[in-house]
Amino acid sequence: MIKSVLTFDSFTIGTFVSFVKDGCPDGFLEILEADRPQVGGKWCGTSWGPTLYYSETKRITVILNLRKLSSDQSGYNFDIRIYYKMLKKNSAVVRFGGATPGPYDPARDTNVTEVYRLPEPTSTASYFLGDLISGTYCSRIYSDCNEKPCRLQSPNFPGVYPRNLTCYYAVRQHQVPSGKHAVISVRQPNGQLVAIRSSASLYGRNSQQQTDQPVKELRVWSACDEVQDYITIYDGYTTRDAPLLKFCGGREPVPEVISSGPELLVEFTTSPYGTFLFPGTPQSFHGFQLEVEVHFLDQETVSYTRNKRCEFNIKGSGRGVLESPRHSLTPNTTCTYHLEGGDSGKPSPTFRPTSGKYDPKFWHKQVPPAPPRYKVWLSVLKFKVSPPYTSMEEPCAIRLQIWDGNFRDITCYDGVCEKERTRLITTRKSNVTLLAKYCRDQTSRTCDHELLSNGSRQTRPCSLTESFLSTGNSMTLQLKLQEATALRHVSFKALYEFVDLHQDGETFGQGPCSRRFVSRSQGQQPSVIQKFQSPKDVFLFGRGGNTNLSCIYRFEGKKGERVKINIQNIDIGMRPCKSLYHQDINRVLCHGNRSAYVRIVEYPQSNSLPLPRDCLCSGGDGITPFSFISTGNIVEVHFEVFNMNALDDFRSFRFEGSWEFVRQAFCTRSQQLKGPSGEINFISPSRTPEEINCEYQPWIIEPAQGKYLYVTAKGLPIDKNSKIYEEVLGNVSAVSLGPKCDTKNRILIYTGGVLQSVVCPRPPDSESHRIAEIFSNGWLEDEFEDSALTVLRDEESDRVKAARSIMVEYLGKEDGQYSITWLELGRRKSILPPEGYVMKDCIHKCPELDACINSSLWCDGTVHCPSGYDESLGHCYLIFQLPPLYLAFGIIGLICLSTALTIALFRSCIRRRERRKNHLSVLPSESSLFEEKEVIC
Incomplete structure (x- = not known):
């Protein structure tokens, strides 16, 4: 297709008066295009220098209308010299594609009247200039510009554009990938491709000014009203949508303008009258060319507005990133981000005790508000505002505000929200507090070091001194703009997280996550299975500033109830630890790095020491789901994590389980023993109903105040660490390294709540002389003297007595009959007696134990000391007790x-x-x- 090129080398037609009304009273020039409607635009005035006109069609018509000819020969008002040329389409590379001109070099322009020579054509793909709308002069439609190089051009580009013209360029993206949101951007980084008339190029200047370089200026908004040649970019498909930018002028890059959706409209308007540019541009460019790009954003992000309203309601229980919208915003826009913690799931119910008495003042009492389940943790990483476009700027014209609470602004900045204005005004004002305000030259708390994190480097988490924590379950972030972001780029980034404070059960102890679950069952009604889990409060973990975590979950059933615990899954991150079954003690133990685990302990009595049961530290080895049924009515689940780093949180270390109280036959026999000595007999299998109900119930031996215990069992002591475990095809097998045991029965002896010895028992009539000896906790260590207990409080004395008690558990797996004996010991006095007082040593003692025993055991016919010292003839007959x-x-x-x-x-x-x-x-x-x-x- 061949185009016509007109060069107006000299042009004078009458006098130019105005761009808007009666601008050419003496005469004018019109250019008509074939097959295009007549728009009626006129040129007049004077111009020296080349002005180019590139036709849109094959045939053009130039009309000269001179209404008044000057009679003064010294000052003529009509002079025109036109050159024409036919140009092939493949040579029009600036308009249709190919090599684009480089930046303007003033040094090479020795003669401003020289016509700029276009570079040679290249193989660059041709531009897509849109589809002309039938019946219009220049309105075009663009579709799916992600597949082709779309360009928006003024009519007759790069020559002068017609007058009295309005062109619409409608850009729409039809094909959008699933899960994505399309936005459209227009820009022109090459400023020499934009030259729209503005007040800076209205009238002629003197000869000295003609030699100056052309003024480079991009004018915006009302600055373009004087000439009324401008481009308006709308955030939508119609002129009723919000304008993102209005500009004119040129020779400066046009900033990128991005729509909020898959539609964008560009309006190009020119005044009815005009004059050719004086002086002419060195490159003879007029009009504009804009590049079009399509971007795809994640559909679920808050990086774009919905329904043309910059308001986001974020409710949930996770965390995420807040960023400034990835598209342009109109002036006087307020973007509001409402952060509110919400229930992601139904928490397990917790029944609290209520009084059985009627309170007549119940309905008049003020019910305290329930504490919030969630808090909002917000960390601002950056807030950056580009330099002001104009020198006149209000302080903090662009600002970021953070409110503690759900802040609702009653100000409406666009027509879309006018319908809800009344509702917002009449809404009851929330109790909100301004936490911080960020401006271009004023910043508050920032956590900018988080920006240094990448795939290979992790920085420390933001601390509370670098961030904000709400007092309730909501927080509001507001971005207020007085200028369009296309002119002043605003960028902020913040991390938010909904901190889940919910914990099952009731408060227990002093720990931040220790909870208690008490049986509320009535009669014979079955208990309800309820769930419990590790805490999700990030401030209890490494990412929240803690190194260690210890949580205790205590389950207290009624008498006759047992506790059933099910651990569904457990996760301890990447720590090398495995849960392996130990056949000797019929328990699951943690092997490896025991710095994170879930341990189940049981209390045989409410005032006794805990009895360790199972330990879990891995969930992918076939152990979980794990079920445990207690022998008593009190059970504790301990969740402990040590040495956490800055990246560890409740996603790294967690467990989930369920619990219920079940009714089973309970042991009516007293399993708590006291006295200076005694014997416990074990028989398996159990024969009587009482023995059956008391199977696996531990025996508790308690010493008197200030005393210790010495327990002996006939049998072979097995070291509890003498087992190694191997994995063979996923199965765990135990290889014994200790002495051979002829029975599967075991006697477990605990001191101080810790498994001290595993005994392979021998029958009483066995000829074996092997005996397992166990002392109560503290006997072999330096402890307080017995006299020191008198100054302790009663509860501390009970605690010391409980620590010195010994628990014995019998695991009967086959037929057998065994026994153990215990002996109460007292320390020999080692303190110095007062002056003048001679304190005798203990009279009744076991020298081989270096301990005193109760006098009732002396010469009672039963041997208690290992050597039989208490029943020797020298002690049991008076004659042998005389001095030698x-x-x-x-x-x-x-x-x-x-x-x-x-x-x-x-x-x-x-x-x-x-x-x-x-x-x-x-x-x-x-x-x-x-x-x-x-x-x-």
Whole structure:
């Protein structure tokens, strides 16, 4: 297609008066295009220098109308010299595509009247100039500009454009990928491709001014009303939509203007009258050319406005990023971001105790407001405003404000919100507080170091001194603009997070996340399965500033109830730890890095020490879901994490579970034992109903105040750490490294709430001499003297007694009968007695234990000391209790006495015999009668 090029080398027609009304009273020039409606625009006045006109069609008509010819030959008002040329389309590279001119170089322009020579054509793709709307002179439609290089051009570009003209360029994106939102941008980074008449180029100047460089200026808004040649860009498909920018002038880059949706309208308007530019531009460019691009934004983000209103309501329980809109905003716009924490799920119900008495003043009491479940944590990373376009600027004309609460502004800045103006005004004012205000030269708290984070580097999290935390569940962020963002680029970025403060159960203890669950069941009604989980409060974790976390979940059932715990899943991040089943103690233990775990403990009695049960630290090894049923009615679940870093939060360390109270037959036998000594017998399998109900119930042995315990069990002690575990095809097998045990039965002995020994028991009639010996907690360590307990409070004394108690648990897996014995010990006094007072050592003691025992055990017929010292003859008979010297003297005295008695008897017999002999010699007849009886003596 061949185009015509007219060059007005010299032009004078009458006098130019005005752009708007009766601008050419003496005469004018009109140019008509074939197959185009006549618009009636006129040129007049004087111009020296080349002015180019590129036709839109194959044929053009030039009409000269001279109404008044000057009679003064010294000052003529008519002079015209026109050159014409036919140009092929492939040579019109500036208009239809190809190489674009480089930046203007004033040094090469020695003669301003020289016509600029276009570069040679290249293979660059041709521009898509839109589809002409039938019946119009220059209005065009553009569709799907993401697939082709779209350009918006003034009519007859790059030559002079017609007068008395209005062109509409409608750009629409039809094809949008799923999950995306399309926005359209127009811009021109090359300022030499924009030259729209403005007040800076109205009238001729003197000869000295003619040699000056052309004025470079891009005028906006009302500055373009004097000439009324301007471009208006609308955020939509009609002129009823909000104008994003209105500009004129040129030789300066046109800033990027972006629509908020897939439609954009550009309006080009010219005045009815005009004069050719004086002086002429060195490159002879007139009009404009704008580049069109299509951008796709994520549909679920807050980076674009909905329904032409810059108001965002963000409600949820997660976190995200707030950024300034990715499209242009009109002047006097307020963008409001309402952040409100909302329930993402239904929390498990928690039943609190209520009084059974009727309160007549109940309805008159002020019910305190429930604490908010969520708080909003906001960190502003940056707030940047480009330099002012004009020197006249109000202080803080563009500002960012942060409000604590749900702030609703009653000011309406556009016609869209007029319908809701009444509703906003009549709304009850919320209790909000201004937390901070950011301006171009005034900033508040920032967390700008977060901008340094990337895929290979993580910075520390924002602290509370660098951010804001709401007092309730809402926060409002407002961006107020007095200028269009196409002229003054505004960029801010903020991180928000809804901090979930909800925790199941009731407050328990001093820990920030320790909770209690109490049975509220009535009668025989079954308990409801309820869920519980680790906290989601980010400030309890590393990202919120904490290094360690310890949470206790206590479950208290009624008498006759047991606690059933189900751990559904557990996550401890990337820490190397596994939950493995230990067959000796019938428990799951944590093996590896035990810096994060969930541990289940049980309280046999309300005032006893906890009995450790299972430990979980991994969820992907077949252990979870894990179920546990207690033997008593009090259970605690401990969730502990140590050494967290700045990236750890509730997504890194968490668990989920459920709980319920179940009714089962309970043990009526007292399992709590006291006394100076005793014996516990174990029989498996259980025979009586009482034994069956008390299976796996631990025995608790409590010492007297100031005493300790010594427990012995006939059997082989097994080190609880003498097992190694291997994974073979996903199955865990145990390889024993300790001595061989002939039975699967085990006796577990706990001291101070810690498993101290696992015993492979032997029957009482066994010939084995192996005995497991266990001392209560503190016996082998330096502790307070017994006398120090008298100054302690009662609760502290009970705590010390509980710490010294010993719990014994029997795991009967096969037939067997075993026993253990305990002995109450007292320390020998090591403190110095007062002056003048001699304190005796303990009289009843076991030397091999270096301990004192109760006097009732001394010589009671049962051996208590390991060596049998308490039943030795030297202690159980009084004669053996005399001092050695006295005992020697007594023995010597007895020997002397017996010797003297023997001698006396012997002498008495001799004298008696002699008397009888003398008597017989006097009576010889009687001697024969008593001769045989003398042998008696």
